Amino acid sequence: MATVALRPEGKASGKIWEGNRAASGLFDGHARKPVLHETVEATSDGYAHQAELHQYVEEAACSVGPVLRADLDPPAQWWSSLRRDLEYVGSIATYRVAVRQEWVDRNVPHFLGVPSPLITEWATAHGDLRPANLTRTTPYLLDWEGFGLAPVGYDAAMLPAYSLLVPRFAQRVRNTFPVLGTEARTCRTGRRHH
Structure with a gap:
């Protein structure tokens, strides 16, 4: 799975921008989360671009939106x-x-x-x-x-x-x-x- 982020070049930092990388260093291999394989950043025309390649997870999420609306009974x-x-x-x-x-x-x-x-x-x-x-x-x-x-x-x-x-x-x-x-x-x- 890939995620892509775009920000003005001067704002390409902070908690959300760095979050997956920081989480990868602390939790990959210890908690069940998609492993972060690679992060690539580039700048052009005053914008910073960030692409992250994560482990692909085939399982469906428990809910398509934030609120659970359908019955779910995990083991x-x-x-x-x-x-x-x-x-x-x-x-x-x-x-x-x-x-x-x-x-x-x-x-x-x-x-x-x-x-x-x-x-x-x-x-x-x-x-x-x-x-x-x-x-x-x-x-x-x-x-x-x-x-x-x-x-x-x-x-x-x-x-x-x-x-x-x-x-x-x-x-x-x-x-x-x-x-x-x-x-x-x-x-x-x-x-x-x-």
């Missing part, structure tokens, strides 16, 4: 594979950031109507874990451009959020990732965190 080994991979990802140190405290402060009150928690526990996350970025059989984790630090349990929490229309799948996510059932503690600022 136990699918769930254990996903859990192992996310545990491995979370154990790797990175300088990259997927989610910032400022994002939490802005979005939690806006979408949930509650005060934002002060995040004190961070771990490396895929950062865009949703059914469209998981394959049905292995599962392979797709689209690593935005990986980085996020609140502990972020990937596990995003998956049921995108799966609420399929309650059995969303419940299986909760059963597979105990971090989703942990109680919040109150920190000195009065805000809540996990």
